[in-house]
Amino acid sequence: MPNFSVSTDNFTVRPVRQDEVVAPQKMGRGPDLSYMTLPDGPRQFNQRAAVGGAAAAVFSQAAAALNEHSVSVWLRKWLQAHEAKIGQVLLQHGHSAFALQVNYAVANSFGNQMFLSRDIYLLGTAPSAKEIGTILTPDVMFGPKADAVPNYATKFKYAYLVGERR
Structure with missing residues (x-):
């Protein structure tokens, strides 16, 4: 996930913390880890093959980190451009x-994840960061979203951020 902890001359923005919003209902049990007890076999062959591609993996990770950083730069530029409007509100x-609600897309390009900026919305204001749960309700954060239908390789993501004056 991109680093959404951004600051400008007037504002500081960070991802919302779990203790600031109402938690949704839990869904059930976690993942099954029984595959770790399987006997040796094809898994070890795949592991040896993965070691052979380590140089390509390092290059891929560097490219993904650079692309991921571009979303943080986009957020900082948006915040600088809208400082006056946010300050007025x-x-x-x-x-x-x-x-803030940040909409971005994650797409696959030749095995690398690409983070594509979509849009940023000011959802509302609160007296303090501790009371941001009045805006970021479970319906807002986890409810249905009317969105375009992307292709199979692209996934739309949403990040909810809390901003404060510096």
Whole structure:
């Protein structure tokens, strides 16, 4: 996931923490780890083959990290461009914190993940960061979203951020 901890001259933005929002209901049991007890066989062959491609994997990870960083740069530029509007909304309501929704896409390109910027929305303001749960309700964060249907290799992702004055 891209690093969404960004700051400008006037604001600091970070991902929302779990203790700031209401948790959704749990779904059930976790993953089955019984495959670790399987006897030796094709798994070891695949492991030896993966070691042979280590140089390509390092290059791929470097390219993915650079592409992932571009989403953070995009968020910082958006925040700088909208500082006046956000500051005006905060002053109008007398609040000191705000919530953002960042929409981005993750696509596969020749085995690498590409992070593509889509849009950023100001969801609202709150008196403080501890009360941001009034805006980021479970319905907002985990509810249905009307969105375009991407191809099979592209997945739309959403990040919810909390911003405060510096």
